[in-house]
Amino acid sequence: MTAPDLASDLHTAIADVLDRHGYGLLSRMILVAEIVDEDGALGLLLGSSPTDxxxxxxxxxxxxxxxxxxxxxxxxxxxxxxx
Missing domain, CATH: 1.20.5 (Single alpha-helices involved in coiled-coils or other helix-helix interfaces)
Structure with a gap:
């Protein structure tokens, strides 16, 4: 999966959740998430949508x-x- 694909999928998923809870349209976003890999190492995922x-x-x-x-x-x- 490429970065634009991931950003698009996340944007779609978060926009759907926000819409279902009455928060309106998602125009742009910053995502910061702590990720744990298979070995238990911590990493930071920082992304934005749109990707540019x-x-x-x-x-x-x-x-x-x-x-x-x-x-x-x-x-x-x-x-x-x-x-």
């Missing part, structure tokens, strides 16, 4: 996800401290 997504778009999406996650963590810590 420019590197600056990929970096921007990853940074946005990181900042959004950090904001959730900070908000939960503030809320827990007040209780």
């Amino acid at each position: 997504l420019p590197v600056w778009d990929r970096v921007g999406m990853l940074r946005y996800a990181l900042h959004d996650t950090e904001a959730d963590v900070i908000a939960s810590r503030i809320t827990q401290d007040e209780e």
